[in-house]
Ligand code: DHB
């Protein structure tokens with residue numbers, strides 16, 4: 001039977017990917033960040049998950065304003081890194097798991113009423129590749145299969161935090177009902193506070209981020225009821241990405257054990273946050 005062995009929340013800042021790709025992880029600017037992530041990387045390597053379900057957002061790469069799925073599941077055999085304007089990152093192509101993805105789609109749509117889009121051709125941008133690089137380093141092949149679950153956090157109207165949390169709970173039921181043996185890691189990516197545009201560009205709100213990290217662990221239900229207006233005000237326009245962490249959290253037990261927590265400002269224009277959780 002499939003079972004969840006890890007829940008990971010992490011930011012996906014593209015400059016982190018560039019730092020890895022260009023050998024700058026030991027530079028004074030980046031070293032504290034990579035040292036802070038290392039314990040989670042070691043923990044995950046010891047667990048050796050078979051499959052990672054990576055909840056992420058696309059940044060007008062694979063999807064643009066011509067088609068904006070609220071939730072889109074990657075059904076393909078492979079997912080190549082997207083060329084975001086400077087050539088695709090030199091990271092491995094993700095190997096998918098269509099059989100598991102179809103099971104997830106069936107369970108989410110037929111049993112739980114989440115009418116998500118199924119995507120059989122999909123490149124993945126920094127939203128997905130940077131979290132993999134952070135947690136898996138620079139292997140020639142990713143150490144597990146990857147199923148992308150893409151969320152619209154870019155174009156109004158985005159899904160609510162509550163809907164994301166509920167999707168995570170439904171995802172849990174879908175994973176639990178998959179018969180083959182598989183260790184599944186669930187990644188919730190994006191955030192933390194940041195705003196890349198407008199008068200408040202550069203906004204970072206450490207108090208708010210720390211509150212999120214606290215409650216992600218102990219009281220995710222209280223985060224799920226937060227509305228977009230509060231998130232935009234407190235975490236910034238791009239900080240809204242943080243709602244994707246609630247999908248990961250919804251897939252875990254109510255009671256979790258925190259394996260690692262790390263918070264660092266700044267990482268490019270954002271606050272970097274990491275939370276590594278296990279079912280208690
Ligand atoms: C930055 C952060 C993001 O989440 C993103 O998608 C793009 C850029 C930044 O900090 O520069």
Ligand code: FE
Nearest residue numbers: 012059238241
């Ligand atoms: Fe982003």
